[in-house]
Amino acid sequence: MLAHYCTALTSNSKNSCLFFFRITKHSSLCSTLQNPKRAMPPTSKARIIAEYAKSSRSSCKTCSKAISAKALRLGLVSRDSRGFDMTKWHHLGCFSDKIDSTEHIGGFDSLQSCDQEALKKLAEQVSNGDQDVEISRKSSKRTDEDAEESELEKINTKKTKLSIANEEASLDIAFSLSDVRDNYKDATLLPKWKAFQTIIFLERDDGLRDSNKIAAFDFDGCLAKTSVKRVGADAWSIMFPSIPDKLLSLYNDGFKLVIFTNESNIDRWKNKRQVAVDSKIGRLNNFIKHVKVPIQVFIACGFDGKVEDPFRKPKPGMWQIMEKHFNSGISIDMDQSFYVGDAAGRPNDHSDADIKFAKVIGLKFLVPEDYFGV
CATH class of the missing domain: 3.30.1740.10 (Zinc finger, PARP-type)
Known part of the structure; x- marks a missing residue:
């Protein structure tokens, strides 16, 4: 067949290009059929x-x-x-x-x-x-x-x-259940409370339901009136009369209630750490009993002027632990979730930790006067 093409090339110069193309194409096709791997290199999906x-x-x-x-x-x-x-x-x-x-x-x-x-x-x-x-x-x-x-x-x-993908909110905290303790340093925790690194938390209050909607709150100055001069589980009062009804309404609407609060005295009071732990946890336990609504709680205890604690507001470590490890893997709807806190950076506020905490996570922020009403 190849000899026939060569004869045609010499006898018909006008079709020489066409025959040359056919011979080349034929040879290439044969090569492909004989060695398909050579023509189509293997590809693998990642x-x-x-x-x-x-x-x-x-x-x-x-x-x-x-x-x-x-x-x-x-x-x-x-x-x-x-x-x-x-x-x-x-x-x-x-x-x-x-x-x-x-x-x-x-x-x-x-x-x-x-x-x-x-x-x-x-x-x-x-x-x-x-x-x-x-x-x-x-x-x-x-x-x-x-x-x-x-x-x-x-x-x-x-x-x-998606707060987990927020560059500022992602702290890459390595969490392991084997690192969870029943005590915070030398202080023994009350039943149901646990400690991990520099946080103390109430993971599972009776009746608590994990949810894609989070209603988050600060504690001191937001939900409860407290004073640094007073110590004890009963040294508090409700901040606004509408709080119990508001929290119950949120719970009935499918929200999970979470408290994120800083408490530097637990780390600073080295000689009275047990007193500080019992005072803070006691207040929170009594508050939950008062409002009669199940609440998840995270307390940031770390306080060091030289090193920034990843769990202390405005750092988002407490939120990240809750979101990744204590919400049953449920993805949080950031549009419906919100955070209420009194540290908004206003002239009479003690700091701006709460508003910055909400901002770095990507939560809608409200001050307690606006949310609970004065």
């Missing part, structure tokens, strides 16, 4: 793995910040041109690649249940985000440039509303 960081040497490929040791990290594993596996690590909050199913995540079964729930919610969020983008593309009638700009704005807005 797979996802999850694990707890063995050290703090790895960095997130999205935000470029270090991933703390023992923190949950997600890796995208792909095959490079040399045939070696290459893993790109990400913080949980920075991961934005599509997750088809948690069943496809390597190491998923070895994670703690709370982290498994967090990954399931992340997969749902990414999937819903992809659907939103596709619907918007089909319905948009503007130019391609305007449509692209609009999509980027929507995606960025959604990311800022």
